[in-house]
Amino acid sequence: MAGEVHCIEHPLIQHKLSLMRRKETSTSNFRALLQEIAMLLGYEVTRDLQLELHEIETPLMTMKAPFLAGKKVVLISVLRAGTGLLDGMTKILPSARVGHVGMYRDPETLAPVEYYFRVPSDLADRAVIVVDPMLATGNSAAAAVTRIKQEGASRIKFACLLAAPEGIAAFHAVHPDVPVFTAAIDERLNDHGYILPGLGDAGDRLFGTK
Ligand code: URA
Numbered sequence: 001m002a003g004e005v006h007c008i009e010h011p012l013i014q015h016k017l018s019l020m021r022r023k024e025t026s027t028s029n030f031r032a033l034l035q036e037i038a039m040l041l042g043y044e045v046t047r048d049l050q051l052e053l054h055e056i057e058t059p060l061m062t063m064k065a066p067f068l069a070g071k072k073v074v075l076i077s078v079l080r081a082g083t084g085l086l087d088g089m090t091k092i093l094p095s096a097r098v099g100h101v102g103m104y105r106d107p108e109t110l111a112p113v114e115y116y117f118r119v120p121s122d123l124a125d126r127a128v129i130v131v132d133p134m135l136a137t138g139n140s141a142a143a144a145v146t147r148i149k150q151e152g153a154s155r156i157k158f159a160c161l162l163a164a165p166e167g168i169a170a171f172h173a174v175h176p177d178v179p180v181f182t183a184a185i186d187e188r189l190n191d192h193g194y195i196l197p198g199l200g201d202a203g204d205r206l207f208g209t210k
Contacts, residue, residue: 003172004179005163008044013037013183017161021199027208031084034133034206037161037183038088045129045159045181046073046093071126072097074153076119078132078144079103081202085131085159097126101147103140110193112140117147124152133202135163135182137193138170145175161202162186164195 016033019025025033052069055062076099077086090096102116120126128148135141135158145156156178158171163182166189171180186195194200204210 003168003176005168005172005185006044006179006181007185008041008181008183010040010044013040016040017183020161020205021197023200025205027205030205034084034161034202035088035091038085038131039092041085041159041161041181041183042089042092042129045157049073049127071122074099074120074123074126074128076101076128076130076144076148078130078140079116081134081206082132084202084206085133085161089129089131089159099148101130101144103144105137105140105193110137110139112143114143114147119148119151122152123148124154126153126155128153128156130156130158130178131160132158133161133206134195134198135160135167135171135180136189136195137164138167138174141167142171142174145171145178149175157181162195162198164189167195 016037020030020033050069051066053064054067056065072095073093074097075089077083079102097120099119103112106113132141158178159181161183163185188196190196
């Protein structure tokens with residue numbers, strides 16, 4: 001089964017992403033733009049959430065009005081850069097439950113190493129959106145989703161800002177059932193696992209650590 005990939009080509013997202021890619025973009029602008037794009041991506045990622053009708057009273061009459069059905073969505077941020085996407089998504093899903101998975105890439109092997117894991121206990125009953133801005137090698141994303149599935153989650157989507165073709169292929173080789181939502185699919189990875197042309201290290205740019 002080939003995995004689903006949704007590249008969200010909305011002009012506002014593309015414009016904001018181009019501003020983020022520029023090397024001279026400041027930390028504060030980078031952070032603000034990532035939050036804005038996360039809200040727009042979140043709008044697309046949640047497009048198929050189920051609704052159910054409940055009776056309400058407007059000032060004029062009663063009506064059956066649509067509300068989100070089922071338990072609250074869970075957003076799971078892959079630390080540390082996932083925090084940037086999480087901030088925007090919680091703006092449009094203010095009641096979402098939130099989990100965190102700490103993964104870093106071993107600089108030699110590029111293999112993911114887990115250092116933190118804390119998620120809501122009832123993932124089996126909830127739609128889960130995993131957020132990490134850069135789908136590069138796909139190793140950390142695949143490892144994070146494997147871990148999240150071990151906790152019982154089955155309705156999972158993965159949302160990122162940029163993806164490399166190699167990362168999408170590696171991720172879907174392990175998780176063909178998890179749709180990927182991204183703002184752009186770039187050319188390729190370099191020898192250090194960075195996305196080209198990309199935007200550099202998303203964590204460093206978001207937190208001003210370099
Ligand atoms: N992580 C980043 O922050 N940037 C890349 O280009 C790849 C992985």
